Amino acid sequence: MNDLIPMLGGSLGNPFELIDMPIDDWVTQFVDWLVNTFRDFFRTWVSPPVKTVMEWVQWLLTSTPPLAVLAGLFVIAWRAASWKVGVFAVVAFAFIGFMGVWEELMTTLSLVITSVLFCLIIGVPIGILCSRKDMTYTLVRPILDIMQTTPPFVYLVPAVMLFSIGNVPGLVATIIFAMPPTIRLTNLGIRQVPGQYTEAATAFGSTPRQILWKVQVPLAMPTIMAGLNQTIMLALSMVVIAAIIGAGGLGLLVFQGLNRLDIGQAFVGGLGIVLLAMVLDRITQGLGEKAPGSRASSDD
Amino acid sequence: MIRAEGVTKVFGPNPESVKPLLDQGKSKDEIQAETGHVVGVNNASFEVGAGEVFCIMGLSGSGKSTLIRCINRLIEPTFGKIILNDPEHGEMDIATMDDPTLRRVRSQHLSMVFQHFALFPHKTVLSNVVYGLEVQGRDKAEREELGKKYLEMVGLGGWENHYPDELSGGMQQRVGLARAVATEANILLMDEPFSALDPLIKVQMQDELMRIQQELGRTILFITHDLDEAMRIGDHIAIMDAGRIVQVGNPEEILVNPKTEYVAKFVEHADPTGVITAETVALPFSDRYFNRVGKEAGNQVWNRTGYSDIEFHVDTNGHLVKMRFEGNEVALHELEEKVTETGGAPERHTDAAVHCSSDTVLKRVLRGRAYSELPVIVQDAEGRLQGVIDEPELIHGILEKQGYAQDD
Secondary structure (H helix, E strand, O other): OOOHHHHHHHHOOOHHHOOOOOHHHHHHHHHHHHHHHHHHHHHHHHHHHHHHHHHHHHHHHHHOOHHHHHHHHHHHHHHHOOHHHHHHHHHHHHHHHHOOOHHHHHHHHHHHHHHHHHHHHHHHHHHHHHHHOHHHHHHHHHHHHHHHHOOHHHHHHHHHHHHOOOHHHHHHHHHHHHHHHHHHHHHHHHHOOOHHHHHHHHHOOOOHHHHHHHHHHHHHHHHHHHHHHHHHHHHHHOHHHHHHOOOOOHHHHHHHHHHOOOHHHHHHHHHHHHHHHHHHHHHHHHHHHHOHHHHHHHOO | OEEEEEEEEEEOOOHHHHHHHHHOOOOHHHHHHHHOOEEEEEEEEEEEOOOOEEEEEOOOOOOHHHHHHHHOOOOOOOEEEEEEEEOOOEEEEHHHOOHHHHHHHHHHOEEEEOOOOOOOOOOOHHHHHOHHHHHHOOOHHHHHHHHHHHHHHOOOOOOOOOOHHHOOHHHHHHHHHHHHHHOOOOEEEEEOOOOOOOHHHHHHHHHHHHHHHHHHOOEEEEEEOOHHHHHHHOOEEEEEEOOEEEEEEOHHHHHHOOOOHHHHHHHHOOOHHHOOEHHHHOEEOOOOOEEEEEEEOOEEEEEEOOEEEEEEEEOOOOOEEEEEEOOEEOEEEEHHHHOOOOOOOOOOEOOEEEEEEOOOEHHHHHHHHHHEOOOEEEEOOOOOEEEEEOHHHHHHHHHHOOOOHHHO
């Protein structure tokens, strides 16, 4: 009887010493395998489109004179939301410009626009697929949870290993981190379209595709726009983190400022990000309110 | 035009399994208690002729909305056939057709009006009206032309570019009606289209529908829980109870001769004055109720038994040629001449009487009685004296929904 205790050793009451799951080793091996196998694939098929779009957007924004950018911004904000938002956007951007970081602002804006564009191109169709088949959503949901909750630092390193440093790994990390709201809210928006409208469309002989594009997507638009808004906010929150692996812009100012203990520079970068976030938020909220489907809420 | 044969809808995990129970004639409640399956529609058969307004009436839960959705398969019927008789393609069974054919039939032959309008809130009034035409693949100019024409028809010309939420309920349903007729489908399915409207607007819309129907002559399947509505607009009425059609007939048949207690209960509260005809309630002109009192200028003179103050002078062809009240001759007028659509002021003449055709509804006869204190004369198709309607006949007709004379 007494022999039993030494036999179990110190593990009595502590089962964790009995079994050792080397998850860390497995992950290391998996990432090594992934990087070795797919590096070329990612560098030839994923990297170029992302990089090209980014460069194109950046070229457009930096080669346009700042005054023209401000004018364009005003028009967009005015059309999407209201003239008040237009004035606010212009004042906020001008303020950033007067702080002397216009170039960085444009770089960050290009990063956000590019990643959000890819989030929409990939996320909206996935969201639509999820809304049509419960099975798809059941499969996609845990992946979305992982994408949203995994701290971005965890996949920064594999991203660098796959794409090397620069804007591209930052963009890819941002796309992964910012896409879930687009998928979730596209799915939710379409599912929330009241059955009476799809029924009416069906009764008039519409095909499933006509029902989707003529009725469900337009009516889901306010919700899809809310998803876009969240996606943009998440993308902005990634710009500082992306700076760690070589992305430029306002995030880089913050990152460098902190490294050099230059609080002033970090603050300028931070303030720029906050103002940009407010401008983009107001504009996309306006888009949601003006979406044609937003009339549905006042109906019955 | 369209015919339902034994249409049955069973809700539940294994709907086919209740077939034997249905065949045994078990009721909805029994089947639900035994198997947990809910029988929405139980063996419904009816036929709607071209250009006819066919009302299906029942309380909520009677299966009428399920039945109409089985017709265009918004709900898949479990058993039964729905035969569409289309001049181009002959008889087709909607219940078994494949999806592309079903879509074609829905878009070209069957259109629908919904209880809660179901207008697309993100589309303008005009784009709502032309939705069905868009699905049919018509080009834009043609769509808009047709859309405007039908909007004009429902009295909403000029509202093209407004959105549904800017319109009142009645106006929204006009748009719903325009959307349904615009596809030029010959069959209109209307699912309680006016139930969500105020009583006044409701009556207005019923008139509007009848006016449009006169113009277009579509075949209409109309669902309602309001018997008065069914009586007003229906050529035929089917009454549903617990998933079954318990009686089919024209309004007067149902009112006068309810087949089951359930129908009788409904009918009890219905307003008979718009349905019952003069012919039904009139005291027949025969020697059973009238006495011949003499002859004058070649015409026979009659009194109603017990009323000697009114003389009816009838010629050899059976036409009423003269009428006397307390010895004075009274003027005879056509009822419709003295009674306008809106009523006509009650004058209570004793020096004039009105005559009407045998198919005049009681409501008009009452208006005639408001014009004159004397009995209303009912004439048959050849203008012969068929009977008279005096106070006892009216009271009896309204309360008992049948002729006074039939009682004895």
